[in-house]
Amino acid sequence: MKYLSILLLAWLPFARAGQDIYICKNAKINIYSSAPVEDIEANSTNVVSVYNATTGEIEFSVLIRTLHFEKALMEEHFNEDYMESDKYPKATFKGVMEQKPDLTKDGEYPVKVTGDFEVHGVKQTRTINGTVKVSGNTVTMTSEFMVKCADHHIVIPQVVFHNIAESIRIRVSATYAPYKAN
Amino acid sequence: MKKLITLFVLLALCICVRAQKKDTVKTVSSADSLMNSLSADDDKHQKTLATFSATRLIFSPTTETVKKNNLNFLVIHRFGDVGTPTGGPRTFFGLDAVNDVYIGFEYGITDNLQVMVGRSTIGQIGETQLKYAILHQTSDNSSPLGITLLGGEGIRPYGSFGSFSDRLSYIGEAIFSRKFSSALSLEVLPIFVQNNQQIPDLPGNEQGFFSLAAAGRLKVTKHMSLLVDYEHPFSNYSTKANGFEDPLGFGAEFETGGHVFTLNITNARAVSQINTLSASQASYGNGQFRFGFTISRMFDFNHKKDTEKKW
Numbered sequence: 001m002k003y004l005s006i007l008l009l010a011w012l013p014f015a016r017a018g019q020d021i022y023i024c025k026n027a028k029i030n031i032y033s034s035a036p037v038e039d040i041e042a043n044s045t046n047v048v049s050v051y052n053a054t055t056g057e058i059e060f061s062v063l064i065r066t067l068h069f070e071k072a073l074m075e076e077h078f079n080e081d082y083m084e085s086d087k088y089p090k091a092t093f094k095g096v097m098e099q100k101p102d103l104t105k106d107g108e109y110p111v112k113v114t115g116d117f118e119v120h121g122v123k124q125t126r127t128i129n130g131t132v133k134v135s136g137n138t139v140t141m142t143s144e145f146m147v148k149c150a151d152h153h154i155v156i157p158q159v160v161f162h163n164i165a166e167s168i169r170i171r172v173s174a175t176y177a178p179y180k181a182n
Numbered sequence: 183m184k185k186l187i188t189l190f191v192l193l194a195l196c197i198c199v200r201a202q203k204k205d206t207v208k209t210v211s212s213a214d215s216l217m218n219s220l221s222a223d224d225d226k227h228q229k230t231l232a233t234f235s236a237t238r239l240i241f242s243p244t245t246e247t248v249k250k251n252n253l254n255f256l257v258i259h260r261f262g263d264v265g266t267p268t269g270g271p272r273t274f275f276g277l278d279a280v281n282d283v284y285i286g287f288e289y290g291i292t293d294n295l296q297v298m299v300g301r302s303t304i305g306q307i308g309e310t311q312l313k314y315a316i317l318h319q320t321s322d323n324s325s326p327l328g329i330t331l332l333g334g335e336g337i338r339p340y341g342s343f344g345s346f347s348d349r350l351s352y353i354g355e356a357i358f359s360r361k362f363s364s365a366l367s368l369e370v371l372p373i374f375v376q377n378n379q380q381i382p383d384l385p386g387n388e389q390g391f392f393s394l395a396a397a398g399r400l401k402v403t404k405h406m407s408l409l410v411d412y413e414h415p416f417s418n419y420s421t422k423a424n425g426f427e428d429p430l431g432f433g434a435e436f437e438t439g440g441h442v443f444t445l446n447i448t449n450a451r452a453v454s455q456i457n458t459l460s461a462s463q464a465s466y467g468n469g470q471f472r473f474g475f476t477i478s479r480m481f482d483f484n485h486k487k488d489t490e491k492k493w
Binding site: 021023025048050052055057059061063065070071072073076077079080081084085087090094155179 | 217220230249252364405
């Protein structure tokens with residue numbers, strides 16, 4: 001009898017009350033492309049991201065309209081002609097971190113995330129390298145990668161070819177806080 | 183008995199704990215649903231972008247205004263008659279003759295307020311205008327229209343007039359536009375024109391009169407649109423009998439980077455609305471129609487901000 005109760009009690013420490021979720025509501029993204037006539041650069045500070053430290057799932061989402069350019073006309077053309085942001089308002093990434101870093105230990109960990117990157121309505125499966133930095137209770141993730149316009153059916157007409165490069169450099173930086181479910 | 187109860191409670195506890203473990207399957211969608219709830223109110227009241235690609239169509243201004251610290255340079259031409267004896271292949275279908283040339287600048291004081299300064303050949307009329315976007319259309323239809331107000335004044339410094347104030351004309355209009363889809367945008371404009379001295383200066387002509395204009399653009403490719411522009415002045419003098427015909431224009435608009443080019447065919451000879459609404463005596467039926475074009479170039483005078491944030 002005693003042994004039975006001890007055995008049954010032994011289950012309890014393995015109880016998982018919930019998942020370890022981190023969120024960031026104002027991650028930063030910078031897009032940059034260098035071309036002979038004009039450099040194209042935009043920033044958004046409204047990227048939303050959720051990271052599940054237990055399963056390694058990570059998601060990013062940004063409204064294309066929150067990407068702001070120095071030149072108002074460039075922003076208008078970007079949304080109207082190239083990204084067609086009225087049809088495809090968001091760019092998203094949904095993936096899984098292959099080797100989850102230990103978030104209880106301070107330090108910088110290089111990570112690989114594999115998942116679907118959707119821009120302009122076209123999904124591409126990508127493996128993206130990034131860095132996770134743990135410092136006390138805050139988790140910061142940064143990454144830099146290239147995106148080819150053609151991969152996402154973003155058409156650059158010949159007339160403006162010299163202005164816009166075919167590959168865009170993306171930089172993402174997100175500082176997470178643990179999420180407490182209500 | 184006690185032992186049995188304790189055992190039973192423990193068993194129940196363990197079953198509950200095991201049931202919680204199954205939640206790992208649910209959290210795949212809970213991350214998703216968390217993302218969705220975080221970005222739920224993203225799209226509220228998003229201003230509709232670029233109802234039109236330019237600040238004017240053929241005759242009519244649009245609800246678009248030049249952005250802050252940007253300068254729009256405009257050159258607008260109306261050539262000679264195509265189908266009258268002065269037209270035809272000899273004068274290259276009127277291209278040899280110039281009926282009106284407008285050169286003007288539009289400057290964005292704020293994103294919604296612009297000032298325009300321009301000069302036309304017909305009447306040597308120099309104009310200044312203020313254009314203010316009071317309402318923007320939003321993507322969630324909380325505002326279904328864009329509304330822009332325009333007020334302007336024209337002065338004819340040359341020619342003999344009774345007094346200085348006779349040289350002045352005024353125009354006021356409200357532009358209502360709606361972007362129906364990424365391809366189709368339409369606008370309606372009630373306009374009031376006041377010419378201190380009638381244009382043309384003929385007995386019976388009215389000094390002040392209302393007009394109604396309607397215009398639209400249909401996007402055919404990413405950078406090319408078709409335009410239609412029509413104005414109807416409600417003036418007792420502007421009748422067919424007196425040789426007037428409502429201005430009606432058809433055009434194609436090409437947008438490339440910082441330039442917008444418009445090629446059009448109109449009956450009206452003038453560029454300025456003060457002229458087209460007051461004195462359009464050109465008729466398609468008589469071959470009195472012409473080619474015209476608009477070239478506009480946007481210059482951005484904003485200082486380069488430090489966009490290279492710390493990464």
